[in-house]
Amino acid sequence: xxxxxxxxxxxxxxxxxxxxxxxxxxxxxxxxxxxxxxxxxxxxxxxxxxxxxxxxxxxxxxxxxxxxxxxxxxxxxxxxxxxxxxxxxxxxxxxxxxxxxxxxxxxxxxxxxxxxxxxxxxxxxxxxxxxxxxxxxxxxxxxxxxxxxxxxxxxxxxxxxxxxxxxxxxxxxxxxxxxxxxxxxxxxxxxxxxxxxxxxxxxxxxxxxxxxxxxxxxxxxxxxxxxxxxxxxxxxxxxxxxxxx
Amino acid sequence: xxxxxxxxxxxxxxxxxxxxxxxxxxxxxxxxxxxxxxxxxxxxxxxxxxxxxxxxxxxxxxxxxxxxxxxxxxxxxxxxxxxxxxxxxxxxxxxxxxxxxxxxxxxxxxxxxxxxxxxxxxxxxxxxxxxxxxxxxxxxxxxxxxxxxxxxxxxxxxxxxxxxxxxxxxxxxxxxxxxxxxxxxxxxxxxxxxxxxxxxxxxxxxxxxxxxxxxxxxxxxxxxxxxxxxxxxxxxxxxxxxxxx
Numbered sequence: 220x221x222x223x224x225x226x227x228x229x230x231x232x233x234x235x236x237x238x239x240x241x242x243x244x245x246x247x248x249x250x251x252x253x254x255x256x257x258x259x260x261x262x263x264x265x266x267x268x269x270x271x272x273x274x275x276x277x278x279x280x281x282x283x284x285x286x287x288x289x290x291x292x293x294x295x296x297x298x299x300x301x302x303x304x305x306x307x308x309x310x311x312x313x314x315x316x317x318x319x320x321x322x323x324x325x326x327x328x329x330x331x332x333x334x335x336x337x338x339x340x341x342x343x344x345x346x347x348x349x350x351x352x353x354x355x356x357x358x359x360x361x362x363x364x365x366x367x368x369x370x371x372x373x374x375x376x377x378x379x380x381x382x383x384x385x386x387x388x389x390x391x392x393x394x395x396x397x398x399x400x401x402x403x404x405x406x407x408x409x410x411x412x413x414x415x416x417x418x419x420x421x422x423x424x425x426x427x428x429x430x431x432x433x434x435x436x437x438x439x440x441x442x443x444x445x446x447x448x449x450x451x452x453x454x455x456x457x458x459x460x461x462x463x464x
Numbered sequence: 465x466x467x468x469x470x471x472x473x474x475x476x477x478x479x480x481x482x483x484x485x486x487x488x489x490x491x492x493x494x495x496x497x498x499x500x501x502x503x504x505x506x507x508x509x510x511x512x513x514x515x516x517x518x519x520x521x522x523x524x525x526x527x528x529x530x531x532x533x534x535x536x537x538x539x540x541x542x543x544x545x546x547x548x549x550x551x552x553x554x555x556x557x558x559x560x561x562x563x564x565x566x567x568x569x570x571x572x573x574x575x576x577x578x579x580x581x582x583x584x585x586x587x588x589x590x591x592x593x594x595x596x597x598x599x600x601x602x603x604x605x606x607x608x609x610x611x612x613x614x615x616x617x618x619x620x621x622x623x624x625x626x627x628x629x630x631x632x633x634x635x636x637x638x639x640x641x642x643x644x645x646x647x648x649x650x651x652x653x654x655x656x657x658x659x660x661x662x663x664x665x666x667x668x669x670x671x672x673x674x675x676x677x678x679x680x681x682x683x684x685x686x687x688x689x690x691x692x693x694x695x696x697x698x699x700x701x702x703x704x705x706x707x708x709x
Contacts, residue, residue, distance in 0.1 A: 274621050275561050278568045278614045288557055292567040295560060312533055315540060316520050322537040323523045329574060337582045337595065339602030350582065350595045357584030369523045376519050 221247040222284040224267050224277075229454035230406075230447075232293045232328065233281040238398040239297055241441040243304025249446070250284075294321045297395045306395040317389045320373065320396045324403055327366045331407065332455045334358045334462060344459070355462035359414040363407070367418045367425055370400060374424035385431030386424045393435060400425070401432035406456030411463045466492040467529040469509050469522075474699035475651075475692075477538045477573065478526040483643040484542055486686040488549025494691070539566045542640045551640040562634045565618065565641045569648055572611045576652065577700045579603045579707060589704070600707035604659040608652070612663045612670055615645060619669035630676030631669045638680060645670070646677035651701030656708045 221240060225233025227249075240247045250267075253259025267273070267282060267289070277291030283299070290296050298318050301307025307314050337354040338347040370388070374380060379391040388396045404425060407415040419426045433442055441447060450456055466485060470478030472494075485492045495512075498504025512518070512527060512534070522536030528544070535541050543563050546552025552559050582599040583592040615633070619625060624636040633641045649670060652660040664671045678687055686692060695701055 274623070275564075276614070276617060276621070278571075278611075290560060290564065292564045295564045295567055298563070299560060315535060315544060318543070319520075319535065319537045319540045322540055326523075326574075329571075333578065333582075337578075338598045339606060341602060341606050347598075350598070353583045353592075353595070357586060361584060361586050366523075369521070372521060376521070378519070 221245055222250050223247050224250050224264050224282040224284065225280045226264070227251040227261065228448070229451065230402075230456070231281075231454050234402055234448075235293050235324075235328075235395075235399045236281050236283065236296050236300070237446075238402055238438065238441075239300050239304055239306055239395045241446075242393065242398055242435055242438045243300070243306050244437055245300075245304055294318065294325050297321055297399070301395050304395075306393065306398070308390045308392070308394065313389060317394055317396050320388050321399060323366070323369070324396065324399045327362075327403060328455060330358060330362055330366075331403075331410065334410075335457050335459060344457070348461075351459075351462060355411075356464070359411065359464060363411070363414060364418050364421070367404075367422045370425050371422040374428065380424070385434070386428050388428075393432070397428060397432055398438070401429050404429040406450065409450040410456040410458050412458075413463045466490055467495050468492050468526060469495050469512050469529065470526040471509070472496040472506065473693070474696065475647075475701070476526075476699050479647055479693075480538050480569075480640075480644045481526050481528065481541050481545070482691075483647055483683065483686075484545050484549055484551055484640045486691075487638065487643055487680055487683045488545070488551050489682055490545075490549055539563065539570050542566055542644070546640050549640075551638065551643070553635045553637070553639065558634060562639055562641050565633050566644060568611070568614070569641065569644045572607075572648060573700060575603060575607055575611075576648075576655065579655075580702050580704060589702070593706075596704075596707060600656075601709070604656065604709060608656070608659060609663050609666070612649075612667045615670050616667040619673065625669070630679070631673050633673075638677070642673060642677055643683070646674050649674040651695065654695040655701040655703050657703075658708045 223233060223236055225231065250259050251261055251264040255262055268277060268280060273289060275289055277289060281293055281296060282289055282291040283296045290299055307317055334355050335344050335351050336347060337350045344351065373388055374386045377387060377389065380386040388394060388400065433439055468478065468481055470476060495504050496506055496509040500507055513522060513525060518534060520534055522534060526538055526541060527534055527536040528541045535544055552562055579600050580589050580596050581592060582595045589596065618633055619631045622632060622634065625631040633639060633645065678684055
């Protein structure tokens with residue numbers, strides 16, 4: 220039984236781990252969303268983040284607890300979970316390539332967040348809106364097409380995608396990076412729908428991955444459930460119409 | 465023989481790989497700094513970044529080429545090199561913990577960069593100086609002490625540091641994350657000397673690591689050589705006095 224520690228009210232970076240746990244059919248507890256009477260809830264999350272008894276403390280959540288091991292950093296958690304949930308290829312080089320793609324997804328997630336928080340997470344959006352307008356323009360013009368264009372190239376050059384109904388980033392089977400790219404595109408379509416739809420027109424394989432990944436049986440059940448937190452204005456992907464264009 | 469592909473005029477993210485290669489005594493070619501007559505230089509770097517024949521193209525450099533494998537993303541390169549250069553511990557859980565620390569160093573490096581480029585890398589510093597002043601203030605007050613404080617805690621809680629002359633992040637032997645933390649602190653002392661010295665007073669173990677790591681024989685030779693590019697105003701760590709305080 221895995222324990223996922225993440226903020227209860229948002230998808231955030233925790234969602235990339237949730238998607239892997241759900242699609243992989245792994246039993247897990249979403250700790251901060253559980254009842255405090257059972258030792259769960261926010262106090263359990265804060266104990267993990269701020270406790271002074273942990274030899275290897277997370278810098279931030281998400282954190283995955285399994286047995287006595289505490290693993291933080293989204294990409295490191297997925298590196299660990301991938302083979303265990305059959306969401307990673309078998310060979311060392313293939314696994315490293317998958318991880319490399321995941322790290323690039325993580326980089327883009329950070330930039331998506333900083334579009335609405337270019338000055339600092341400790342300030343409200345309203346207090347950095349002028350800067351956000353400038354950063355959003357740069358993101359839409361420069362970074363968004365560059366990242367999505369790279370994912371398109373990766374899908375295009377994966378030889379196992381020839382004739383496949385749904386393209387995969389690595390090999391022929393679903394991996395955690397496919398789940399993460401689905402989530403990234405889904406979040407972008409929520410946050411910056413106009414700019415994202417425009418870029419996806421030039422990236423048909425990325426669009427096909429985004430459309431096809433949620434058809435996986437377990438993932439479809441999860442996305443239709445109450446476990447899937449809706450996008451909102453406190454998460455990483457936020458829809459401020461003035462930042463789109 | 466490893467090939468390191470990185471921009472020739474800056475330390476940048478390539479330096480975290482260079483330090484591992486140098487401290488590990490690995491033979492390598494710093495491709496973009498080599499002669500174009502030998503198939504090196506900028507044209508070789510650009511061919512790697514923009515060539516359309518690579519099945520697994522890097523999104524950005526640094527990239528490490530070894531045999532037919534091309535590995536990008538600094539933390540992924542170090543994950544690969546660690547065991548090969550004897551700069552990583554033996555066990556799987558210890559290696560993942562080391563990697564988790566490296567990913568947190570990478571997150572801080574991104575934030576250090578964004579202090580002088582909060583709006584976008586496609587614009588000059590002078591065109592985002594007002595925003596940089598605000599971001600630098602938030603970084604000095606909030607992020608710098610938080611990150612350095614976490615590294616201090618990690619060093620404090622490593623049981624193998626008891627009685628050690630130079631503390632290590634993981635286990636008792638030098639790892640690539642120790643090299644990277646040295647580099648991060650070194651860069652911060654160059655870019656934001658006043659703010660960094662103030663924070664290091666509260667983080668004696670981080671300061672001791674920064675002072676002790678460069679005493680390793682091979683690393684000392686490297687740092688004194690012309691292979692070590694000096695800090696400058698086009699790299700990640702830039703000294704703009706107005707951003708310090």
